Amino acid sequence: MSIARAILKEVQYKPIARLVVPHAQTTYKSSVQIRPIRSFGTSIHSYTQVPKSMKAILIKGGTGHAESLYLGQEPTPEPGPNQVQVKIKYFGLNRMDVLQREGKYPLPPQASKTILGVEFSGVVTKLGKDANKWKEGDEVFGLAYGGAYAEYIVSPEIMLLSKPKQLSWVEAAGLPEVWMTATQALTLEAPLRKGQNVLIHAGASGVGIAAIQIALHVLGADKVFTTCGSDEKVEFLRELGNHSSQLHVFNYKTQNFEEEIKKVTDGVDLIIDFIGTDYYFKNVNSLRLDGTLYSLAFLSGAKFPEGASMAPLLGKRLTFKGSSLRSRSPEYQQNLLKTFEEKILPQILSGTMKIKVHDVLSWTRVTEAHKAMEGNKNSGKIVLEVTEEPQHSL
CATH class of the missing domain: 3.90.180.10 (Medium-chain alcohol dehydrogenases, catalytic domain)
Incomplete structure (x- = not known):
């Protein structure tokens, strides 16, 4: 060699x-x-x-x-x-x-x-x-x-x-799944509109980190709420968002995100959820009229909790939706890659958005x-x- x-x-x-x-x-x-x-x-x-x-x-x-x-x-x-x-x-x-x-x-x-x-x-x-x-x-x-x-x-x-020259091999390897999943959720499957509010669970996860930045820097969200499980991660996410007043970070172990959201808004338009069962009631209560709950995983389980009702689907005109990127066809993923390459990647290469390794x-x-x-x-x-x-x- x-x-x-x-x-x-x-x-x-x-x-x-x-x-x-x-x-x-x-x-x-x-x-x-x-x-x-x-x-x-x-x-x-x-x-x-x-x-x-x-x-x-x-x-x-x-x-x-x-x-x-x-x-x-x-x-x-x-x-x-x-x-x-x-x-x-x-x-x-x-x-x-x-x-x-x-x-x-x-x-x-x-x-x-x-x-x-x-x-x-x-x-x-x-x-x-x-x-x-x-x-x-x-x-x-x-x-x-x-x-x-x-x-x-x-x-x-x-x-x-x-692979762009500006990206290291490490960055390029850690980018595709999480950034494509976030791009899919926020631009193709449950599009977030300019001026809307979004709640992103598991904010310190790879998908969460990508989704927070896309919502703030590409899609023009009014307020971005996110949850994580430690004070260290709270500070990390605040730094990720440059301590923007638009970004609200909650430690779910010590704060009730439903109550905190209601203090500053009448509900969010979109929730990106990875948790499932344990967050069902709080998620439904955190959505505003015509809101969307978009599920990417069920880390606490996929069953509806005891006492759950489908009535909010009618009363609040809610949409429940889910997706798995891995199950999509090559043609779908090609279109997703094109969207990412045109709308998201330039913001990464310019340094506006950050890859966290x-x-x-x-x-x-x-x-x-x-x-x-x-x-x-x-x-x-x-x-x-x-x-x-x-x-x-x-």
Whole structure:
């Protein structure tokens, strides 16, 4: 391998927590330890020399706890018609990865049954039949139905975007799923209009961070309300919003968001919800006439709580709606990517909106990363690097 590759091979990353703003002058802070280089080896493979098997994070027994994750071998996927093969550099973690690992996530038909992961950044290595959007060596990032916890992935060519030079590989890997989900919710499925009010639960999550900024900086919301679970996260979100008077942040453990919202408004026009059962009554009471409850997850359960009534649907003319981005067709996701590229990405590249990366870890620490996400320890994205050091277990 090249001298540069040999040096990178000897770099070991430690956890970091930093707000990343993709300005040209911004440097990405990391903590590294350089060890003496043992040898340089031979030249690296060209893009056409893709191995027949690859390393991938797998699950012992198919489902299980975080300790069941291990680094194993899988056949390298070959691109089909209108698909491309990508060598992955980094991939992002998402809550659905934890649920899928536990066997609790309903997989779409096209999803990988053995390899987790729905977002990544990397380099195009091979083109399938009739694929003409990309060429070998192109730097890309994008969405996948699964399979991103691996050295290589195959993706429909229309579900990828070109990686801008202003974005690091880390930022690009941690961007697709959360920012596309927020874009889908606020612009396509439950459009937020200028001057309206919105409540965004789980504000310190990846989707929450994206949705807050889109509502404030792109869609012109009058007031943005959000919830989180600690005073540290409250302060983090206030800083994210530059302490704007339009942004109201509540610690749900010590504050009643329903009561707080009613102090300053007659209700919100839209709620982006991840919680489900436990928040049902407060959500309904927090909506104004003709409001919309848009569900992206049911972390506390999907059943209506005892005593729940459908009467508010009539009395307040409410709309209940939900969506899963992963179940959408490639054509739908292509349209979503176009919307993101035109309306959202320029604001990120200019620095108006910020990508929040909580930790960058080697993928050999995937068990640690999953435990952090399970414990709600992160504010923003956890991103893993596909390192080239041989590892047989985690």
